Amino acid sequence: xxxxxxxxxxxxxxxxETVVTNHDxxxxxxxxxxxxxxxxxxxxxxxxxxxxxxxxxxxxxxxEVALSRAGLKPEDIDxxxxxxxxxxxxxxxxxxxxxxxxxxxxxxxxxxxxxCTGFVYGISIADQFIRTGMYKNILVIGxxxxxxxxxxxxxxxxFAVLFGDGAAAAVVQHTHDEHRRILSTHLHSDGHYxxxxxxxxxxxxxxDRMSSKIVEEGKHLPFMKGNAVxxxxxxxxxEVIMEALDANxxxxxxxxxxxxxxxxxxxxxxxxKTLGLSDEQVYNNIQKYGNTTAASIPLAFAEAWEEGRxxxxxxxxxxxxxxxxxxxxxxxxx
Ligand code: UT7
Numbered sequence: 001x002x003x004x005x006x007x008x009x010x011x012x013x014x015x016x017e018t019v020v021t022n023h024d025x026x027x028x029x030x031x032x033x034x035x036x037x038x039x040x041x042x043x044x045x046x047x048x049x050x051x052x053x054x055x056x057x058x059x060x061x062x063x064e065v066a067l068s069r070a071g072l073k074p075e076d077i078d079x080x081x082x083x084x085x086x087x088x089x090x091x092x093x094x095x096x097x098x099x100x101x102x103x104x105x106x107x108x109x110x111x112x113x114x115x116c117t118g119f120v121y122g123i124s125i126a127d128q129f130i131r132t133g134m135y136k137n138i139l140v141i142g143x144x145x146x147x148x149x150x151x152x153x154x155x156x157x158x159f160a161v162l163f164g165d166g167a168a169a170a171v172v173q174h175t176h177d178e179h180r181r182i183l184s185t186h187l188h189s190d191g192h193y194x195x196x197x198x199x200x201x202x203x204x205x206x207x208d209r210m211s212s213k214i215v216e217e218g219k220h221l222p223f224m225k226g227n228a229v230x231x232x233x234x235x236x237x238x239e240v241i242m243e244a245l246d247a248n249x250x251x252x253x254x255x256x257x258x259x260x261x262x263x264x265x266x267x268x269x270x271x272x273k274t275l276g277l278s279d280e281q282v283y284n285n286i287q288k289y290g291n292t293t294a295a296s297i298p299l300a301f302a303e304a305w306e307e308g309r310x311x312x313x314x315x316x317x318x319x320x321x322x323x324x325x326x327x328x329x330x331x332x333x334x
Pocket of ligand 1: 030031032035036039040116157158161197224225226227229230233262263264267291293321322323
């Protein structure tokens, strides 16, 4: 009997229309265009519009593009995986809300909560469901509205300058092709660092989930030990990329394109240098969108595809590191 494999057959994205520059941010906090560009490479990011954009709606818009590029209709999808740290509601998840925007059948919908690695975790889950023969067509969405999580103020300026809003999606389909497929996925986490990059409240630990004290202390705002995240990221990225290549008896020279999670251009450049990758082998678009967390990899992957940087037979590595800490990679032959 032929073996089941999975491959990505369509990519799409949606970004909100409002472009916010570094100079715009200077008006709200002590920061500068120069500081932001030098430390992160970011020039602009998108801000969502209240009443027009929701996380599930943005995800649905991205999904429509991915579906049409895959030549499928929402009715053809067997399962929805929605990766986000900024769901529309505390519950239910945004995966089920996508079903209100597009005509899916009453299929299962799963939210993934691994932040920056959410899309790669989602691809891994989709790959496993398809390999076992349970499903044929799976939609994996990564979408975030983050520009209302942080405060446009000095106490949250490390976050406010880095993050943006956006959505992207991939259609993962069954194939018997042994060559052009998702080759392997590799998932990791270390919860000892959970508090180094987190948003604590409203959580379930306190009787008063939200209080004026929490707000005064800024505990409702995202917190990040930037330097610690940076240091772990530049170690874990190369590690998990090499793990994927080694697992398939491939090497850096075989890699046509690395699509790293867009956390910081300096992190991507560090990883590129450590692994000895050329500029042609790495795709970055953080300059335009900032860090869009779960949306960042599919957003970069979809743009790379639109720009003709992804060709038939190319070896592509998706790699991510972020809050948890979690880190992950997916190696695929396009
Ligand atoms: O998706 C994964 C999640 N996040 C990441 O991967 C982020 C990883 N970390 C980073 O990207 C970097 O650590 C940052 C971009 C967050 C910070 O860059 P850094 O070079 O590590 O700067 P720093 O935290 O060491 O801060 C340097 C200075 C500090 O001032 P002092 O103490 O030297 O006087 C900060 O207070 O820069 C100050 N600073 C700012 N200045 C202007 C911090 N944020 C800002 C800001 N504008 N927005």
